[in-house]
Every structure is written in structure tokens, then in C-alpha cells.
Amino acid sequence: MTSPATTSPPSGRARLAPALLWAAGAALVAYAFVAGGYLVTVLGFAALYAIFVTGLNFFMGYTGQVSFGQNAFAAIGGYTSAVLTTAYNWPVFAAMPLGIGAAALLALAIGYPTLRLRGHYLAMATLALGMIVQEIAVQWDRVTMGYTGIAAIPPLGAFGRELPNERAQLAALLAALALAVWVASRLKHSRLGHALAAIAGSEDAARALGIDVARYKLIAFVVAAVYAAFAGSMFAHFVGFVSPEVFGLHMVVLGFTMLYVGGIGTVYGPLVGALIISLLPETFRGFKEFQDLAYGAALIVILIYAPKGLASLARLWTRRGAAPDAAAAATAGTSRGDAGAAR
């Protein structure tokens, strides 16, 4: 079940770019803690999205499946936190697990029948899932306040104490992100991760090896949903506000843009992508509409002009050929990330 390609270390060239990115990222975080201010918010968003995209990556990059409806699970996490902490005065650390649990249950219930679908049907079904949850958030206004959204959500905290300022919140987010990435990396190199890689390579071959394909796909879907709900819940407490708009389709497109920029199928790709994409449109600061425009356009440009990166994805998607070459994908992913940032 273990293919040599998935366990071999990346080559020297593949290591240099990430090392530079790590150094730049660390310097940025350090500067944010010293200087404070708006950069803290930006990095907070980057961390939230990195968690969300790590989940997306788990389902798409590792397992080779597709979901355009991850915003549904983020919305469930975010709204559960928001409603329970504002209307019912629940503590943050009771509301958050409940939202994540609800998202996991929904993923299980929806994923069981839906993941049998393929291609356009799976894409449209997951897209519909995101739309359904968003519509419910709009229409169920007794609970969700409709378009107005829920404001004054308490910030992160525990045991009756709220974290004192944005820097402390950022520290908490970064710790959560570190945990999320560590878990993803452990899972990737576990028995589960190898099974998922086999499924991404070829479902039929995986089945022939005795892997319960449907079950593993479902597990990956639930894991992705848990990540999305976790990110959604943290978002609610970090920003203090949720509305249906927050968890719209643009969240999905933004997530994909980050995943492509950072490198799909790699452990640290979501981090890199989330950081770069969160920093880039700060030049458009204050123009929310321009941001989504920029993300969408950037994604199209990457999809069209980064055929090398797409080649690795093509293998995942068609589930043909040999076991996925994770090292090659990582190299392609990071170089693609640089190219995306340079444009």
C-alpha cells in the first residue's frame, strides 16, 4: 500500500523555496506581534483560511475527490458558535465542539449517498449543498437573523475569560493552525493517508488492494468538514460577526485559489497559499468587491497558465496511472506558487 514516491523526501530544489517562504512567514508573524494593528487581522484571516484549505486539501489533494460545498460546513460551525454563544450564552469551548460535531454528522449523512456520484454530478451536488446551507442561513431568520447576520459574538477564550486582545487571539489561531496542520500531516502519513493516496491514484486498483473505497472517501469528506467547521467557528469568534454572505460561494473559490497557489496535495501548500493570497489583495484594502474579483481572476489565470501543476491534478482527477507522485506534486506545487505570486 505504500508507494515509494509518497514516502521519498523532496529533492534539494524542492526544499529551498519552502525554506525561504517559511523564513518570510515567520518574520511576518513576528513583525505582526511587535507592530500589531491591521497586519494582525490579516494574518488571523490567513490562519483561518489555512485551516479551511487544509481540510479542502485533505479531500481533494490527498483523496482526489472534489467538493464545491465546503462553505456549508464552515457555515454550520460558524453559525452554531454564533447562535449558542449569543442567544444562549454558551461558553466558546462548549459551542465550538458542538458546531464541529454537527458538521461532521451532516458530512456523514450527506456524504454517504453523495460520494457515489462522479464528475459533474458530484460537483453540482456539492455546490448545491453549499447553496442549501446558505439559503437556510438566510431564510431561518428567527435563529440566524437572516441577511443581517449575528453580531457581538464573544471572542475566543476559556473558563470564563476572554483573550485580552487581537494579538492573543492571533496566537490562539496560530496554535489552532499548527494543530490542524500537524494532524493533517500525521493523517497523511498514516494508514488512512496511504489508503487515500491509493484511492487518488486509482479507485479500482485501491479496491483490488482491499481498500474499502467508499468508506475511506467518506472519512476524508468528514475530516474536511471538521476542518471547515473548525475554521468557520474560529472565524465567528475572531471576527465577532457572521452572515450568510460570509459563507458564500466566494469562500469556495477563494479556498481553491489558495490551494492552487500553495500547491495542491502538499501538507504546507494550504499555509503558503493562504498567506500569499491574504497578503496580496491588501493593496486593494477597503474594497471588498475588488478582492473577490482579484481572487477569481487569479484563479483563472493560474488554471490557464500553470499547466505543469494541472498535470499532477489531472492524474488525481482521472484516477488513472500509477500511484500519485507526491514529491513531484510538491515541487510543481511550490514552483507554481512562486509563479502565481510573481504575477
Next chain:
Amino acid sequence: MPETTFLIQTLVSGVGTGFIYGLIGIGFCVIYNASGIVNFAQGVFVMLGGMITHALLTRAGLPLPLAALVAVVAVALIGVVIERAVVRPLWRRNATMFVMILATLAAQIVIERLTLLAAGDQPKTLPGFSDAAPLRIGGIAIGVQLLWIAGVSLLLVGALALFFARTRTGRAMRACAINREAAALMGIPVARMLGFSFALSAGLGAVAGILITPTQYTAFNVGVPFAISGFIAAILGGFGSALGAFAGGIMLGVAQALAIVLFGAGFKNVAALSILLLFLLARPAGLFGKAH
């Protein structure tokens, strides 16, 4: 019996909305048949049809028929632009279906946001095409706009049937649907057919958007729900059959109208999407279709 009247009234308006879904569904089929691509940006054509007509009407002061005509042509051109700028480069490279879906979805977002910047986020509506009193049959009122929707839709479907059966271009497009490689070998310019299918599909979507707007409203973000409804219509019809998509649209419209009676107007999109999920799971080949 007020109950029955109310029910029939609801069904009638459901059929009207269904025509619109049918037109959008046909738009999906036209592109899918020509290229094997499912264009996830289909909804922007519907949205742009209503928005551009509104802009021409209020800002440029054009009369409604002229504004509608210009809008349809403009949207058809936008369809060609999407095809050239986004779809064709990927198609040339034999990009995977997933990449194509993602790219068209991104195009959807880009156009939505451009529309938001140009026209703001306020919902807009159009005046009815004629302001005659609604037709009354028994206790049932049929709005004149509904008659417009039915008339134009049926006319378009008839014209499309003739187009695909009789004209050279229509036949070439059908040949592409059957086997693109063979069509190319027979000298049919397959790439040009792709562009043409986008123009046709975008025009159809724009007509649907212009027809429906007087009865509802339009805004920068109405596209995706319409696209999903049109996609459901296409699936109900077995994906690929234009007539099937049209019939599927009418069925969806009726089912949605019934859902509104049962659960209230707010949940009509939830109802439509749930129908989609149920159908995908139970009968992905559609009501009439054979398994792919």
C-alpha cells in the same frame, strides 16, 4: 372551492417559472453537446440579461424591446468572450473536467463582482412587457407576463428544433454532440462550434433572464440559483436533450411551486436544491434519459 383555485393558481405560476428553468437547462445542453463541457457560469447569462436590459432602460433610455434585443446580443458576445478567454485555452490543452468547472465557476464570481461594481447591490426589476389586465379563467388569474414567458419560450424551443434539424450549423452541432472526433474528420470546425454554442447558450440565458425579471427581481447574485435550477432541469431531461431539459424545467417549476405552498416562499431554492440532490442520488440519468 378556494383551495383548488389556489392550488391551480400556484401550478400555473410554477409552469411559468418552469419555462425559464427549461430555457436555462437548454443552455446547459447546447454547450454540453458541442463540447462535453458543463458551463458552471451559465447563471451569469441569466443575471446579465436582466441587469443589462435594466441599465439600457433606465440609464440609456432605450425602449424596452430595443433594450432587450441589445441586451441579448451583448450577453451572447459576453458568452463568446468567456469561451475565448477562459474555456478555449483549457479546452485546447484537454484540461480535466474539474479544472473546467473550477475555471467557469471563477468566471462566474468575476462577472458577478464586476456587475456589483457597475450596478450596485440593490435588486432591480423591469416593467411588464405589456400592462394589460391579467387573464381570468374561472377564479384563476394568469398574468400577462406569464403569457409572454410561455409564448417566447415555446417560440424559441420551436425555432431551436428547426435550427438543429434543418440548418447546416445546427446539424454540425448535432454531429459534434454525437462524436466530436468524427465530426472534425468530416471537416466540421469543432472549435468554432464551441464558440457558437456559447453565444447561443448565453443568448438563451439572457432571454430567460429578461423574461423572468418583471415577475421577480434581478441582482448581481441571482445567477447561481438560476444556474442550479437550469442544471436540475437538464438532469431531469437526461442531460443533452434540449426538449428533455425543457420538460424537466417545467417539472421543476411545478415541484417548486408546490414546495412554496407547503413550506413558504422563502424555501423555494432549498426545495429545488433538495430535488436536485434526491434526483442525483436516485436517478442520475434523468427521467427520460438512459444511463451515461
